[in-house]
Amino acid sequence: MDHMRAIVITEPGGPxxxxxxxxxxxxxxxGEVLxxxxxxxxxxxxxLQRKGFxxxxxxxxxxxxxxxSGVVAEAGPDVLGFEPxxxxxxxxxxxGYAERVAVPxxxxxxxxxxxxxxxxxGLPEVACTVWSNVFMTARLRKGETLLVHGGASGIGTMAIQLAKAYGSRVVATAGSPEKLARCLELGADEVVNYRTEDFAEKVTADVILDIIGGPYLERNVAALNSxxxxxxxxxxxxxxxxxxxGALLAKRASVHGTTLRARPVDEKGVIVRGVKDNVWPLIEAGAVRPVVEATVPLAEAAEAHRLLENGQHIGKILLVR
Structure with missing residues (x-):
């Protein structure tokens, strides 16, 4: 049997x-390409996977x-549109933490x-997450306001740029002056330091993209427009x-909970095609750019995990072979 190298989680735990x-x-x-x-x-x-959760x-x-990212090495039967x-x-x-991977x-x-x-x-996960949630699920429209929690994260940096490219107003939360400044550079119209300010007292929004969950639920609903x-x-x-x-009904508002990873291939395919048609042209025009904090050798993935857990990064941390 042929072999490759990959990052293996030997047991649940730290980096x-x-x-x-x-x-x-x-x-x-x-239907897969290698x-x-x-x-x-x-x-x-x-x-979360490393910790066993x-x-x-x-x-x-x-x-x-x-x-x-990489180069197609082989295409299985019934693959459309890609070749070695x-x-x-x-x-x-x-x-993905490997020398080769097979994917539909x-x-x-x-x-x-x-x-x-x-x-x-560093583009597929954030582009698919933002496109599927902000545009497909929440149907953000031109002129509406998007509130992005964690605006300096990989997802946040993509959401700010994409919403601005589609003509929306963007408010971003972050926890340091450096991160707040970067959110403004990326196009945010307003920023809120969540460590010193309560976003629910400062802003209202038509769409909120939330990575925090439980503790923000009540304030998120309070911050929603009708x-x-x-x-x-x-x-x-x-x-x-x-x-x-009562607040949800009075505002005729809605709460959606979504994940991307476990969706069926066909559902992911619809999202990916939406990204190719709607996000890729903006990237190629320079209106939306990948934001990269650091590149780390793939074999040193533990160091990259420490960087992410440290929480000081802006944008994505990449692993390079």
Whole structure:
């Protein structure tokens, strides 16, 4: 059996449980392409998986990593639109921290013009997350206000830029002067320091993109305009909060909870096609850019996890072979 190297989680725990090891080579199944990986990126889901709290969906790669860039090495039967040699990036259910990964062709994108192959590794997860939640689910419209929590995160930096490109007003929360300044540079119209200010007393929004969860629920609903949409995509603060249904009804507002990783391939394919049609042209025009904090060698993924957990980063942390 042929082998490659990948980051293996030896047991649930801290960054030190990530080990660069020889493992069996993946083979592309029907409808999959095999990508020779150039770079991957670190997402909070990887930290949860490392700690034993977020297992990969059944039948998918056991290694962490929800996105990669690289070159198509092989195309399985029934693959449409990709062939060996194509420069691509891809949304994964797992397996990105490796030298090679097999992925359904529906989740693969060409590397956008004007973006390096390495940088493009940090695009699929944030672009698909923001497009599916802010635009497909919450239907943010031109002239509406988007409130982005964690505006300096990978998702936040993409949400600010994309919403501005579509003609919306953007308010971002962050926890340091450096992060607040970067949010303004990326196009935010207003920023709120969540450590010293209560966003619910300062702003109202039509759409809120939330990564905190429980502790923000009541204030998020309070900050919604009439007909507002709250989309919860992360639970960094916890799973439980108070929901005033009276306020929700009076505002004719809605609360959505979503995840991306476990969706069926066809659903991911719809999102990926939406990103290719609507986000890629903005990236190629220079209106939206990947924001990269650091690049770390893939074999040193533990150091990249420490950087992300430290919380000082702005944008994405990439892993490079």
């Amino acid at each position: 030190e449980v990530l080990s660069w090891r020889e493992v069996p080579d993946p083979r592309p199944a029907r 990508i020779e990986v150039t770079a991957s990126a670190v997402n909070r889901a990887d930290l 977020y297992d990969p969906p059944p039948g998918t790669s056991p290694y962490p990593g929800l996105e990669v 040699g194509d420069r691509v990036c891809a949304l994964l259910a797992g397996g 062709w529906q989740q693969v994108l060409p590397v956008p013009n004007g973006v390096s192959e390495i940088e493009s590794a 007909g507002g949409r709250l989309v919860v995509i992360g639970l960094q603060g916890g799973t439980r909060g108070q929901l005033n249904l």
